[in-house]
Amino acid sequence: MKFTITQQERMRERRESARDVGRHEPTTRIRLKRKYRYDLLGFILKFFRTAVPLRMSGKHEEFLEQLQDAILHGGRVAVALPRGYGKTTLIVLATLWAVLYGHRRYIAVIAATAKDARKIIRTFKSRLERTDLLNEVFPEVCYYIRALEGQSQRASGQLADGERTGVSWTTEMLVFPAFARNEKLLELSSQAVIEARGMTGSIRGLQYTTFDGEVIRPDFILLDDPQTRESAKSAEQTAGRIELIDGDILGCAGPTVKIAAAMACTVVAEDDLSEHYLAAWSSTRAALVEEWPSNEEPWKEYMSLYRELRDCREGERRERLNAFYRARRAEMDAGAVVSWPERIMEGDLSALQGAYNLRCERGDEAFFAEYQNRPLKQNTNLYTLTAQTVLSRTNGIPHRLTPENAPLLLCAADINYYALSFVVLAFRSDFTAYVIDYGWFPDGGCVHDPKTSQIPEETAIYNALGEFVGLIKGRYAGLQFIGIDGNRFTAPVNKFVQANGHRLPVRLVPLRGMAAKQYREPTRSTPGLYGRPRLRCCMKVNADRIFYAPYDSHYWHMFQQKMWLLPPGSPGSVSLFEPRGMTHRRFAEQVTADKLKDFYERYGEQIYDWATIGQNEMSDAMTMGMVLANLAGLDPVTGGQPPPAAPKRRRRPEIVMN
Incomplete structure (x- = not known):
């Protein structure tokens, strides 16, 4: 079929009209927006209350204070919290705060594998698409993202009043829309970038060219558990990853930018990568149980009972364990300190009881590594030599x-x-x-x-x-x-x-x-x-x-x-x-x-x-x-000269070093 020019123009207009989402309306909640510009903890509690339903522990607040300072002024922080404490969630939310307020413009998300890094990108997408309050306060970003309606292929052709928005919405890279930066309305995240990479992927040379030709490089590194269980137990792999982080990753910022970095880590083995950065950077480290009970005998009885009840129905086992704990709770709690008392698992009576239940379920090796951040020595008979x-x-x-x-x-x-x-x-x-x-x-x-x-x-x-x-x-x-x-x-x-x-x-x-x-x-x-x-x-x-x-x-x-x-x-x-x-x-x-x-x-x-x-x-x-x-002749075993050599069948010159 042969079209006339008028018909072709009409079809082009229809396609462009479908892609054109128009301009966003400025926020009507500018006072709320200004309130949390320099308050990371307040921002998280206000905008993401469902992500942190419990009262935060002192360790959470300590880490967020360190992280805010690093984002605003440059610095490096590491956090090792027990599993379930939400350390990755907190870093993701802090990253959104940093980007939306323009504190940081190019975030490189580095995880142990590319698959793990892409999972974090999905988390960013979910928060930006589904958080209504973010849409109200930051329409310069969320309006254009919601207009995609979950279809990433629409991003490359998206228009706003006839101009390309520049949004990218892939599995490995998010690019925020381009708009005229407005300090008065705190619209400061134009063309910000969040990009994901695995530790073993291509990391050197990360950069992005904006619509106006500016070349930007990463100024905030998010490292999420950058070691695997296998690499943590290999001194060679650990040294290689440390070299990669200190060289390629932390060196990818521009020449005049003081980079910020945050690492969520778990101590898997002694002297692993996590131990290295917890010592080298500003850090927060917490154990599920900071101080064990002064009397461990009743807890030994409790764990023995737990093992005896393994084959029972869950409800019956829980009832009998709780009855044992309830009857002797004062004695069993004495002297114990848990880092997050508010974190009580469903069916448990206290966070301390939950810790012992996890210890029984997972075994000491996994529990002390993943929940205490103090992995057990593989051989407790080894000596310890310190400087x-x-x-x-x-x-x-x-x-x-x-x-x-x-x-x-x-x-x-x-x-x-x-x-x-x-x-x-x-x-x-x-x-x-x-x-x-x-x-x-x-x-x-x-x-x-x-x-x-x-x-x-x-x-x-x-x-x-x-x-x-x-x-x-x-x-x-x-x-x-x-x-x-x-x-x-x-x-x-x-x-x-x-x-x-x-x-x-x-x-x-x-x-x-x-x-x-x-x-x-x-x-x-x-x-x-x-x-x-x-x-x-x-x-x-x-x-x-x-x-x-x-x-x-x-x-x-x-x-x-x-x-x-x-x-x-x-x-x-x-x-x-x-x-x-x-x-x-x-x-x-x-x-x-x-x-x-x-x-x-x-x-x-x-x-x-x-x-x-x-x-x-x-x-x-x-x-x-x-x-x-x-x-030279000294025998370290007998503490003297070694015994003479056995006679040889043929003459052979022998070294005499003493």
């Missing part, structure tokens, strides 16, 4: 003075771009160790900067080793061994040892740590074995006739850390020189940066679960020092 413990292990011996009856003197150095981290240790024959010196070389300098250095990495490492060894052997005339990290920079270390080892009065030993499951105890037929094996370590020689020492780093890290738990000077202990004007704080933090989360045996193999928080170079250097002492 404060290390700081307390001083022996009164002056700096750089070798103690009496400590004939073995050695140095161990870990290599990184920023420095050689080294320790100097003196040992008694019973494996008592004394840290007589430590430091970072070059002091205040840098070994190699890949971005600015004019010489190759290998040359820089080689030169630094030369200067360092010259300094140390000149400072300690009785030094017998220098252990050098031979893992990361194997080539320059080997070249340095090969070129200089035979000319120095001190023996140079490259050490190569490996995980427990990778280390295999050598046998007589092990290629390259030189001398008799020691405790989870040995000496080998490579094709270039360079001696090196592979060792089980997991085992020796644990061994070295346990030495700090013994009193200074006792057999098998390690202690620090008297600080006198200096502090051992940085040393102690690095020594304790490696945290042993679990240790067990499986199928005859020793399994270690380590997590590293922060820099651990001194921990590595100390561990290498202990391995070197064992290779």
Whole structure:
């Protein structure tokens, strides 16, 4: 069918008329709008009363106060509340407050997965579409959103008196309508953006170009449980996500914008991502039960009764449990403090009883992680080493003075771009160790900067080793061994040892740590074995006739850390020189940066679960020092010289390091 121009124009007008929703009418409730411009708590209670039906706890109000300050002035806040406390809901409502009042313009919603992030976008949509009071007070936004009638495809063609509104209403991005900003009517959210991303998706380079050509970038980051249960229990994945948040995510704001960030998190495991940010940012942390009852015996009877009644009908079980609790409530409540007394589950008599019911239902492991934000240790027999413990292990011996009856003197150095981290240790024959010196070389300098250095990495490492060894052997005339990290920079270390080892009065030993499951105890037929094996370590020689020492780093890290738990000077202990004007704080933090989360045996193999928080170079250097002492002939198990090697069937040269 052939149309005339008049008919085509008429059809175009009809289509545009269907898309044109006209202009919004200004709000008639401007006083109400002004009232909550700088009152986040009041805004939530006024506009979203059904979302917070109970009186908020002190922890809720504390977090909202921190969050408001971060939104208005820039800052970072983290909150860990028990499940069911509505922490994500509060952050979503706070985000709406920030956007509608123009405090923040581009919100990036980051969750553990893209699917989780899209769920939060659906929550934003629901609040904007269905909250009548928001429509009355913020018609510049809600009028155009309601005009879509739930059909997101209408957004791209929506007009207002013939002009495009610019609304976007997808599963991953919400763009608010474009209108002339009006300070008098507080219409300040023109072309604001809410965009969703998963932690493993594309995050770098987030930006949006508005109708007038302005390029805006995220100025508020909403992080909702950015770790999975699997990633929380992996030190490697946790470190990777922390690096992603600190680098890519928090660095996506414009150059002149002070970014705001809020994280709703749950502590799943010790030293996980949540623990890191609760310590690093302004934070609020709450447990369902802040203080347990002073008398736990009746509660043990209660939980035993709960287990006995598992097969009963729900009504009968609830009636009998409530009767038990009601009869002894005063005794059972004594001394207990719950963080949100008003949160009483249906059928329960108190929030405390509800907590014990959850504990029975979910089990202690899930309850203490998800409701207490204090996950149980996987192995309660593990030791706990803190920086404060290390700081307390001083022996009164002056700096750089070798103690009496400590004939073995050695140095161990870990290599990184920023420095050689080294320790100097003196040992008694019973494996008592004394840290007589430590430091970072070059002091205040840098070994190699890949971005600015004019010489190759290998040359820089080689030169630094030369200067360092010259300094140390000149400072300690009785030094017998220098252990050098031979893992990361194997080539320059080997070249340095090969070129200089035979000319120095001190023996140079490259050490190569490996995980427990990778280390295999050598046998007589092990290629390259030189001398008799020691405790989870040995000496080998490579094709270039360079001696090196592979060792089980997991085992020796644990061994070295346990030495700090013994009193200074006792057999098998390690202690620090008297600080006198200096502090051992940085040393102690690095020594304790490696945290042993679990240790067990499986199928005859020793399994270690380590997590590293922060820099651990001194921990590595100390561990290498202990391995070197064992290779030198000291036995940490018997506290003396090791037994002689068994006779060999064929002649073989043996290393004698002592």
